[in-house]
Amino acid sequence: MVDNFHIISALVEDRPGVLFRVTSLIRRRNFNIDTITVGSTEREGISRITLTMRGDENIVEQLVKQLSKIPDIIKISELKPSESVYREMAIIKVLAQDAERRSDVLNYVSIFRGKIIDASKDSLTIEIVGNPNKINAFIEIMKSFGIIEMAKTGIVALQRGLRGKIEG
Numbered sequence: 001m002v003d004n005f006h007i008i009s010a011l012v013e014d015r016p017g018v019l020f021r022v023t024s025l026i027r028r029r030n031f032n033i034d035t036i037t038v039g040s041t042e043r044e045g046i047s048r049i050t051l052t053m054r055g056d057e058n059i060v061e062q063l064v065k066q067l068s069k070i071p072d073i074i075k076i077s078e079l080k081p082s083e084s085v086y087r088e089m090a091i092i093k094v095l096a097q098d099a100e101r102r103s104d105v106l107n108y109v110s111i112f113r114g115k116i117i118d119a120s121k122d123s124l125t126i127e128i129v130g131n132p133n134k135i136n137a138f139i140e141i142m143k144s145f146g147i148i149e150m151a152k153t154g155i156v157a158l159q160r161g162l163r164g165k166i167e168g
Contacts, residue, residue: 006060007079007086007157008051010067011041018072022049025070031063035088035154046074052155079157086157089129091117092139095146096124105145112138123148 012018019038026033034052041048053060060078068076079086096102102124109116109126112134118125128138132155139150 004054004056005081006053006055007081007084007155008053008060008064008067008076009079009157009159010049010051010076011074012047012049012070013072013074014040014045014047015072018047018070019049021070021072022067025066026051026063029063029066031059037154037156039156048156050155050157077159079159083160084157085160086131086155087129088132088135088153088155089127090135090139090150090152091125091127092142092150093118093123093125093148094142095122095148097122101145105142108138108141114138 010022012022023036032053032055034054035050036052037050038047040046051063053063064076064078067073094105096105096119105124105126106116108114109124109128112128112130114126114128116124117127126142128135135152139147
């Protein structure tokens with residue numbers, strides 16, 4: 001990933017309206033984020049929002065300060081990509097109408113350690129998980145076969161080691 005790539009992780013209270021407040025702040029302050037994902041954590045009642053964005057340190061610092069003003073946010077931190085584990089997932093449906101094409105797609109799926117999650121006589125649906133560079137490289141290859149449909153998640157990330165653990 002490039003130097004201006006940032007991952008921001010926020011632990012939030014799992015209540016209605018929290019995501020709306022976060023996204024409204026981002027919109028009002030005109031921050032440009034690349035991805036946003038939300039999911040439960042190991043603690044009941046607490047969710048994790050993971051944002052990714054590109055920009056200089058001042059913009060990231062400004063976003064973190066603004067987000068920390070939201071009462072439902074318990075903890076917010078920037079995760080350094082080099083000190084974090086992060087993944088993205090994509091589900092991609094590609095044309096595979098003949099045996100040769102199907103075989104080629106299956107070879108690429110194997111190389112990229114993906115999985116076939118559905119098959120029909122004319123298409124294959126693939127699940128691939130990895131860092132964004134891996135996902136994007138796989139998508140570029142699949143374009144030559146004809147992508148019918150695709151859905152990508154945003155990035156999910158955790159700090160390596162014990163740092164980032166929820167206290168209490």
